[in-house]
Amino acid sequence: MSGMSVSAHAATIQITMENLVIAPADVSAKVGDTLELINKDVLAHTATAKNGDFDVMMPPKKTVTYVLKKAGMIDYFCRFHPNMKAVLNVAP
Template sequence: MLSRRYLWIGIFVVMNLGAVQAQAETIQVTIDKLVFSPVAINAKIGDTIEWVNTDILDHTATVKGGWEVLMPAGKSASLVLQEVGLFEYYCRFHPNMKARVTVE
């Protein structure tokens, strides 16, 4: 017979596993006419951002001191988010193109 202590530990583990198994999502950002859209997104660790570049120019999603993703003209590229924070990114080739992602 299991003691109450082990029963409660089992319930706690099952409840926490349910929270951990949340499905990661893919969030799409379109680049059109030198604009990221949407310009601000909220995400969680494990989510993927997919940038779809519909322009005839190459672009990047660059975080100073952080990551950089290159999107060739007419192509897509993606990044799996691995840390919490507010990340303001821009295109290295066109610095007026700016956007941000908040990762919780």
């Protein structure tokens, strides 16, 4: 065993998309944490990483979860509404 037990300390981080705004716009997390992406709008949104790490589709009025797999500072946005932008700081 190499002590890589991330599940014991994994957190769930809520990010809300409402009125074409991502909140909070700057989030710190760790590899293994779960993002709970809550779309409160009547429009579909995405959480699309500029570096290609993830591209999560969020239907209207739905919640989608995504487990963080890589460390780094990730800029992400909504492909349908590019003015919706946020940053995710993922620690190892």
